[in-house]
Amino acid sequence: MTAFDDLMTFQRDTQALTEIAGRLAWDQETVMPEGAGPQRADEVAAIEKVLHARRTDPKLAAWLDAIEPDALSPVDAAQIREIKRAQARAQKVPVELSTAIARATSAGQRKWADARARDDFAAFQPVLAEIVALRREEAAALAGDGDLYDALLDDYEPGASGKDIQAMFDVMRPRLVKLRDAALGATYQPEGVTGNFPADAQMALSDKLANRFGYDLAHGRIDKAVHPFSSGSGLDVRITTRTEADDPFNCFYSTIHEVGHACYEQNVDRAYLLTPIGRGASMGLHESQSRIYENQLGRSRAFIGWLFGQMEQQFGQAPASDQDAFFATVNRLQKGYIRTEADEVQYNLHIMMRFDLERRLFAGELDAADMEEAWNDRFEKDFGYKIDRAANGVLQDVHWAIGLFGYFPTYSLGNVYAGCLYDALCADMPDLDAGLSKGDATHATGWLADKVQRHGALYAPQEMIKLATGTSVSVEPLLSYLETKFTEIYRL
Structure with a gap:
């Protein structure tokens, strides 16, 4: 030896x-x-x-x-x-x-x-x-x-710094706020979700969604938790989701999101099993997989057309009048308190708020006793309305309870990485929508498995994105994608 x-x-x-x-x-x-x-x-x-x-x-x-x-x-x-x-x-x-x-x-x-x-x-x-x-x-x-x-x-996120994250947010914030305000102020507003959706039926469709995105249930399982998460690597990778009777999308997109994490771990080269590189390279890269599964693929017009039919079969109804209205409903911007339920445009604004609060906390400008008031003040400033209760505010996320300070910025890094990957995916796979319209995401997820997931932690995060896409990390693909998508939806 x-x-x-x-x-x-x-x-x-x-x-x-x-x-x-x-x-x-x-x-x-x-x-x-x-x-x-x-x-x-x-x-x-x-x-x-x-x-x-x-x-x-x-x-x-x-x-x-x-x-x-x-x-x-x-x-x-x-x-x-x-x-x-x-x-x-x-x-x-x-x-x-x-x-x-x-x-x-x-x-x-x-x-x-x-x-x-x-x-x-x-x-x-x-x-x-x-x-x-x-x-x-x-x-x-x-x-x-x-x-x-x-x-x-x-x-x-090895190699990242608060200064670099702040610079990224300074570029993103004005364009996101402008797009949010234009959409919320538009004449056309998508239909809201209506109906009652039994938990058992949600979980049945959740299982089908996990399968459609390539999650291997022979090496995993789906359970319920207060806060959805993914756990494990290699041959044992488990996810959780949650159900709400009046909002099935909470369950479906939590499942797809966690499946993105789980598939990253399941698809790492088995030669790396139980070694230091036999896992995701960073939480930003992990979030790039979960966010591209959830959003660019799972909320695409093509995939949502298939989901519309599935909801009619599973529940005897879909929460919209037709497929076009359903696409707008699934992607609808609305006021809300919960980060995990936020639309693609406002999601990063939630992260920016948490990032700023965390930096102030570790700079000694805030203490634990200040966090509820600081959260409520900042939320009202950023979103324009008041927090109604602690569960919708400072207590909504589990991260601080389990000590994950410094974790939140990786969600936005993941969105940025996902934007870069989606650009490259579309260039390599011009017929992407053909599979998605049939509820088959495996061509797209197979591309991600080959370009990113199989490598585990072999490469540093930004090096991995450059190898996968051929270009350096930039916020532009994400912002352009969001502006194009929501300008169309809201007829701006």
Whole structure:
């Protein structure tokens, strides 16, 4: 056995333990007994302690020192890059802090769900304060003399910075606001959703949608959760969705979105299974897959024509008078509080708000106790109406309860990446709509699997987009797509 072989054997067990930790999180948000939360927090903390020890094990340094970099293949070099990255991060964060974060965020998820159900931010605020304090301490350990928020952002999007994200948002915001205001002020307004749609029937059609987008249920499953998510990699990749009787699109597009995440993980080259590159390269790239599945493909006129017929079969009705009206209804802009239910135009405005609040939080300008008021003030400023209750405001997302500060910007990066990928997809596949109109997205998803998903974390995020599309990352494809689509829908 060479040093590289020994290192990868050790790493395989580390990756397997990481997957076990992820399965505990999936269980907690789906089927865990209500009273099991305190014990689960201890279980998660115990696994984190083991993982931290493995990531800082002195044997890693010995193996790495013995490996000759010039002798490595590109794949092996990428494996070493990811191992060194995890090692360097773990060495900066004390094990006591790492396990405290794991315990607090495991407990925080259940407490958030309870507070959200009761619209009670005051009950959740001490939990949030503890998590923020721990993550600030972690950010300080990681950042050194650098920016605290950038240190957290780098966990989810390697190489990204708050400054670069802000510059991107400065370009996007004026055009998005202009398009939103024009659409909401247009003479023509699409029909709203009407009717009652039983949960069982929604889930049945949800299963069909997952299949149409290529999700392999032999290596996955669909469950319900308060906040939809995807979990796992390789041979075990699970998703969740949710149902609302008066809004079936919440279920359908949550499912398609999470299927995008899941297919990324399922389609990584099996040779990379349980290795550092055997997963998505970043959350921005992950979101590019979920957002292009959900929006450019799932909300396209061609695919929606097929969905119209499916809804008539499943429910005996479609929530619009004909296919053209249905296309407009599915893509309708409307006032609303919830990010995950937001239309394509306003979605990034939700992310910009969260990004600004998070940066202020880690710059010391806000504390946990300030977040509800700060959220409500900023929402009214950006959207023009008041938050009605905490569940529609500061408590709507699970991210802060599980410590995911720095994660939100990756949603917008994902939209931007998706815009670039969709341009290239359309150029390579001029007959794209022919399959989508029959409810078959697999030609498009197959293209994404080949261009992006099979590579896992072999390439850095923006390098991956350039290799897949032939061009550098730009916001222009996304903005042009949105302006063209919604100018047509609203007859502007």
